[in-house]
Amino acid sequence: MTQVTLTVNETQYTRDVEPRMLLSDFLRHELGLTGTHVGCEHGVCGACTILFDGESMRSCLIFAVQADGHSVTTVEGLAPDKDNLHPLQQSFWEAHGLQCGYCTPGILMTMIPFLRDNPNPTEDEIRHALSGNLCRCTGYQHIVDAVKLASEKMREK
Amino acid sequence: MDLLSQHAGEAKILAGGQSLVPAMNFRVVQPSLLIDLNRVAELSFIREEGNVIRVGAMARERHLEFDASIEKRIPLLHEAVPNIAHPQIRNRGTIGGSIVHADPAAELPMLMVALNARLKGKNKSAERWIDAKDFFEGMFTTALESDEILVEIEIPFMPPRTGWSFMEVAPRSGDYAMMGVAALVTLDKEGKCNSAKLVYLNAGDGPVDAAASTQMLAGGTLSEKSIESVAVHASENEINPFGNIHASTDFQRHLAKVLTQKALKQAAQRAGESQ
């Protein structure tokens, strides 16, 4: 067992973990943050995407011990409080950007840094940015609409 | 370095983990010891020095993409890097990891050959430089010994009057490409072709340098006709694609021909503009 101390959604945690434990399993099983989904465990589907020091990465391709001293944000860290959604989440709600919701957390955590770096993206840029996330339900069109709506809402702020 | 020499053969270096961890998750690879380079801060630099850019093996693919001196000095690399996987993968994946992984379908190994890069290997007691053209020995196989790590990559600035092009066709944006080519054309002061280079990905068991084909261009002018005959020669005689679930070998050769024509044209045009 190895001790790790990391910050997740602005809360500091210290745990003893097996070196072989993936960060995705750590978030879900050790911290109970089951919003981070696991689809493929080989980097392809994007369901496990989180922010690692502010940038989107696959939590299934990082070991929990490697997160020692780092800061992680998961989908649970987006909403400002219990009663309000983050404008990106609100837009997915309003524009029907999800059906079963399996892919959604990974897509949201991909779009946060994307919209930070591209506050006014074109549809083409949005589709390109979505290419690392698989969705088996929506056909993507509503996701693109939701991201577009979010970019408008977030620019107004 | 001590750990690696004690456990040579059993231990694995962990860089970005974007190829190694998927293989471990599938239990295809089960190393007894992982040596994580992510905390070795000295390995993640990108800096100009004289006529070269030096890149530490742990520089992330994402850093290559946004580096201003790479954009200016080695525009071929700047233009090609966004074709590697997705942003989430490039945020973590490293130049060194991609090079040592030596996937024949990967972009960075063939770019290193196209750009005449040199790669620095290091073990407990010594260091050595290896030319990129000698580094890739076959599918997932390199000239590095099991007690060596790749520490640094040295890439020369692209010469003056040089045009470039990178083109690939992938099933979906971010996937490994079915075929890809990097083209470089250097003109002399009269506008004739001084030298040209074509290197392919997914066209054999490592980067494929179509040197015999590009030799046909030296000293001549790049015309529609000469470009076509080079594209035919390279796609029929110099590459050796294996085919995969997305593309038959015939289709890969067809893609190679079309991409070569487009890439040479773009490279020649850019070289002309920089005259």
Ligand SMILES: Cc1cc2nc3c(=O)[nH]c(=O)nc-3n(C[C@H](O)[C@H](O)[C@H](O)COP(=O)(O)OP(=O)(O)OC[C@H]3O[C@@H](n4cnc5c(N)ncnc54)[C@H](O)[C@@H]3O)c2cc1C
């Ligand atoms: C979904 C997905 C799509 C992808 N698509 C593409 C693509 O289109 N094109 C592409 O080129 N790549 C693609 N990749 C691979 C990606 O670019 C990897 O990041 C890269 O190939 C490996 O780099 P890494 O730093 O993650 O290396 P790791 O996975 O950590 O290591 C790879 C191998 O290299 C060895 N190694 C790493 N660093 C060193 C070193 N300094 N010295 C000695 N040995 C070392 C490791 O031991 C291991 O065997 C994709 C990956 C995923 C998950």
Ligand code: FES
């Ligand atoms: S579970 Fe990590 S990318 Fe699919």
Ligand code: FES
């Ligand atoms: S909403 Fe079901 S996978 Fe995307």
